[in-house]
Amino acid sequence: MTTKRDYYEILGVGRNADEIELKTSYRKLALKYHPDRNPGDKQAEENFKEASEAYEVLRDPQKRNIYDQFGHQGLEGSGFSGFSGFEDIFSSFGGIFEEFFGFSTGRSSRSRTQRGADLRYDLTLSFMEAAFGTETKINLEKLEICPSCQGTKCEPGTHPDTCRQCNGSGQVSRSQGFFTVRTTCYQCSGTGQIIPNPCKSCQGLGQIKVNKKVTVKIPAGVDNGSRLRLSGEGEAGIYGGSPGDLYVFIHVEPHEFFERDNTNIICQINISFVQAALGDTIAVPTLNGKKQLKIPKGTQPGDIFRFRGEGIPSLRNGKRGDEVIQVLIKTPTHLNKKQETLLKEFAQIESNKFPNKLKHILKSGLDKASN
Secondary structure, three states: OOOOOOHHHHHOOOOOOOHHHHHHHHHHHHHHHOOOOOOOOHHHHHHHHHHHHHHHHHOOHHHHHHHHHHHHHHHHHOOOOOOOOHHHHHHHHOOHHHHHHOOOOOOHHHHOOEOOOOEEEEEEEOHHHHHHOEEEEEEEEEEEEOOOOOOOOEOOOOOOEEOOOOOOOOEEEEEEOOEEEEEEOOOOOOOOEEOOOEOOOOOOOOEEEEEEEEEEEEOOOOOOOOEEEEOOOOOOOEOOOOOOOEEEEEEEOOOOOOEEEOOEEEEEEEEEHHHHHHOEEEEEEEOOEEEEEEEOOOOOOOOEEEEOOOOOEOOOOOOEOOEEEEEEEEOOOOOOHHHHHHHHHHHHHHHHHHHHHHHHHHHHHHHHHHO
16 A cells, blocks of 8 residues: 655645645646656656646545544545546646646647536434444436447437537637637537437437436535535536546434534433532443443542544544543422432531531631741
């Protein structure tokens, strides 16, 4: 297993680098290692992919926050697995290379390819499913390549014609004084082709809507707002473009007993004042079943106890947090006569202690004053 380098190190920037610094650094690296400028150089290709992945993460506030807290493992847990290839990089960054360098990507087919749209799915999980992870299937309605025309948009057995308006370039030129302005061809909408016989199955769109079941693996420790990325599970691309991605947004239902604080879980337990005074051993619920908790003598309201390692697994390293237990002392509301009598006797004993204690304090003060 190859260890990934630090993204800040790859781009040669500090951890507080702003958007301008990131963009400037990536521009230099992308210009140096761009595959069209280093044909056949495998190391340059790897450097280009590495720099692109680093820039993709650090320019996105949400991905950057996850990376800063949890590193590469945190990103993998949130569904980000990097780029699958050059087409994925060029599709994600759109026209950024033309902005950087003033030249196209150098691949003529890329001007026509269009990456498929990303999709969003909101998934609700129970508290326990989020804590320990799960695997579930979701139903999606999305666009896929038409099986009849294979995305060509043409009726099987027919072919597209070259657009006569732009001669297949997808652009037309017109003069305005000393300037020549190039615009998208209105006849073919920039594709360079005309479809004389559109596919009947998809009405010449090249795509059809389908219902698909997708398996989603939920890592242990996800929380409200976690986002999983399923690469390639979005809508199909056009003209050979890569498919979009599916982003699964997690919503976690509250638990009737536990509350979550990062990887710790918090709960409150009621005990009687007798248990608090004399001590006891009680059964306390945990995520893995009940566990015995020893209540020491003289426990006070609000005292905190912990079960180490009984909390939520960390997305970063799998280590579980703690279960934090706060003790609440419940005052009885319905006493019988015997209980009332016993409590009154207890109160009398306590009140008898006070005068003696007060005398002792006063005597100690007088003795100190005489000396």
